[in-house]
Amino acid sequence: MSSVIGAVFLILVIFMITTNVLLWSFSKSAQYNQALMERNEEEANRNAEKIAVSDLNYTAEDGLVHLQGVVTNESPVPVQITTLWVLDKTTQKHGFNDLVDINLKAGDSFNFTGSQALTVAVDGLVGDNSTNAFTSWFVTARGNLIPLEEERKWIQYNYTTINITEPSGGNPKVIIGSLMLDLETFRYFPYASSNKLSNYPAGIRGYNVPGATEMAFGCLVTNVDPANRSIVLDSHSLMWFTLPVSDVPHNRWWYTVAVAEDGTISTSYSDVVLERGQTKLIVFASSADTGDTGFSRQSTPKGSVSVSVFLLFHGTIEGEPWGQNIPFVSVYVE
Amino acid sequence: MATRHNPPMARRISRTIFNRRAVSNAISATILTGAVITLSLAVFAWSQSRSQDYSKDFSETVDGETAKLKEKLVFEYVSYGDPSSDILAYLLNCGTIDDVEIKSVFVTNDTWLQHFSTPLLNFLDGTEIPDQDLDVNEEGYFVLSLPSNLTSGYYNIRVVTARGAAFDAKIVV
Numbered sequence: 001m002s003s004v005i006g007a008v009f010l011i012l013v014i015f016m017i018t019t020n021v022l023l024w025s026f027s028k029s030a031q032y033n034q035a036l037m038e039r040n041e042e043e044a045n046r047n048a049e050k051i052a053v054s055d056l057n058y059t060a061e062d063g064l065v066h067l068q069g070v071v072t073n074e075s076p077v078p079v080q081i082t083t084l085w086v087l088d089k090t091t092q093k094h095g096f097n098d099l100v101d102i103n104l105k106a107g108d109s110f111n112f113t114g115s116q117a118l119t120v121a122v123d124g125l126v127g128d129n130s131t132n133a134f135t136s137w138f139v140t141a142r143g144n145l146i147p148l149e150e151e152r153k154w155i156q157y158n159y160t161t162i163n164i165t166e167p168s169g170g171n172p173k174v175i176i177g178s179l180m181l182d183l184e185t186f187r188y189f190p191y192a193s194s195n196k197l198s199n200y201p202a203g204i205r206g207y208n209v210p211g212a213t214e215m216a217f218g219c220l221v222t223n224v225d226p227a228n229r230s231i232v233l234d235s236h237s238l239m240w241f242t243l244p245v246s247d248v249p250h251n252r253w254w255y256t257v258a259v260a261e262d263g264t265i266s267t268s269y270s271d272v273v274l275e276r277g278q279t280k281l282i283v284f285a286s287s288a289d290t291g292d293t294g295f296s297r298q299s300t301p302k303g304s305v306s307v308s309v310f311l312l313f314h315g316t317i318e319g320e321p322w323g324q325n326i327p328f329v330s331v332y333v334e
Numbered sequence: 335m336a337t338r339h340n341p342p343m344a345r346r347i348s349r350t351i352f353n354r355r356a357v358s359n360a361i362s363a364t365i366l367t368g369a370v371i372t373l374s375l376a377v378f379a380w381s382q383s384r385s386q387d388y389s390k391d392f393s394e395t396v397d398g399e400t401a402k403l404k405e406k407l408v409f410e411y412v413s414y415g416d417p418s419s420d421i422l423a424y425l426l427n428c429g430t431i432d433d434v435e436i437k438s439v440f441v442t443n444d445t446w447l448q449h450f451s452t453p454l455l456n457f458l459d460g461t462e463i464p465d466q467d468l469d470v471n472e473e474g475y476f477v478l479s480l481p482s483n484l485t486s487g488y489y490n491i492r493v494v495t496a497r498g499a500a501f502d503a504k505i506v507v
Contacts, residue, residue, distance in 0.1 A: 003370075005367055005370050005371060005374075006370040006373075006374060009370065009371065009374030009375075009377075009378070010374065010377075012378075013374065013377060013378045013381055016378075017378075017381045017382065017385050020385060021385050021388070021389065024389055025392070028392065028393060028396045029396075031396065031400060032396050032399060032400050032403075035400040035403050035404060036403060038404075038430065039403050039404065042406075042430070082426075082471070082473075083410065083426075083473065085410065085411055087411075092413075092415070092416065093416070094411060094413060096410075096411075096424075096458065098458050098473060139408075139410050139426060141428065141471060142428055143406060143408035143426055143428030145408070145410065
């Protein structure tokens with residue numbers, strides 16, 4: 001009898017304890033798995049967040065940076081933007097606006113222009129800081145950092161002696177080494193007279209160039225040197241047309257020249273200085289190095305051929321010898 | 335006659351004491367059963383107590399791990415050198431649990447390590463966070479004053495929370 005009772009008790013004890021522990025373990029395991037699942041879902045949503053900012057424009061004065069643009073939620077999940085950060089790369093000062101509260105459903109856009117412009121106070125900014133280089137990013141509620149388009153437009157259109165505050169317009173650009181070139185502002189200049197360019201500095205925008213015609217070319221070049229060094233372009237810099245033909249003499253090149261405000265090409269050359277962040281229109285017009293032999297006009301090759309255009313820059317960077325070759329646009333010589 | 339059928343008292347007592355047969359099957363079974371029940375209850379109670387201890391430990395571990403899993407801190411921005419040899423780290427609690435306390439911060443590179451214990455947390459407006467933790471969607475920053483300027487290079491900043499979660503950021507000096 002006692003052995004039966006003992007056995008029953010033993011079974012009861014084992015059953016109760018085991019069941020209790022097992023059920024409880026299952027419940028805890030389920031709780032942890034639930035948390036893990038939620039975490040994975042959050043991570044998936046976080047990774048799915050994708051917003052794009054376009055038409056970005058900065059203005060800066062007296063310690064305030066104003067940003068205007070359009071932000072679009074390109075992800076399938078709703079996005080809440082909570083904070084905007086701005087870093088002044090010139091002064092290495094930063095600022096933020098944590099009162100931003102932009103909620104975007106999937107596919108929604110928000111236009112923060114005009115009175116809706118976003119403002120960030122950045123320490124150390126005094127007066128007009130339009131030449132400073134800024135970078136900025138949004139912080140979303142899920143913890144994503146979304147960089148805004150590109151850095152503050154580098155373009156301070158400085159056509160040699162003419163200052164034009166023209167927005168960059170987000171044209172495609174190529175950055176190689178310390179220089180950035182705007183691919184869509186390539187232009188050519190027919191001659192109005194023997195040494196005067198027609199329609200300078202606007203020129204004719206296009207990629208179809210008359211063949212066998214004396215012509216000059218211009219492109220916008222920006223100094224984007226990461227080490228903040230200034231670049232000096234000397235007279236050995238040139239634009240090189242390479243033709244898809246086997247004989248070299250068909251190639252053409254135009255040395256850089258100095259041009260006055262009215263489009264008159266100087267017979268001598270003065271070095272072009274590009275400070276960090278500065279953009280200048282560089283004109284190529286001479287068949288000979290103007291620093292050595294003076295200016296002489298150059299013709300385009302005979303027509304009906306596509307040519308690749310290279311820019312060969314030469315000079316100094318922060319006083320040290322420097323040279324750079326950049327593949328640029330291609331044009332069709334008519 | 336009577337004396338022949340009824341032995342004397344002394345003899346009866348002696349027979350009772352020195353009788354080798356069981357008193358009774360029922361009594362012995364009862365005693366044994368009682369002992370087994372008592373022992374079983376004792377074993378049950380002890381097992382229950384042990385399993386409760388185990389459950390408590392396991393529960394704390396699981397709860398701790400679950401809470402740690404819910405923690406998520408993001409570095410919104412980390413700056414160095416403003417003012418000199420100070421690191422400013424701006425954080426956002428984008429997890430799903432409140433009361434994220436920062437227990438330690440480590441600044442390291444390949445050959446060097448600097449440890450900071452419970453740095454002072456401030457709101458972004460510069461006021462001190464009263465409870466010194468970050469609730470969900472709360473932003474804050476701390477300042478690490480380094481004993482000397484950092485040499486140029488790549489540094490890792492690791493924030494360790496009171497629950498044991500770790501979050502990293504990198505800076506280039």
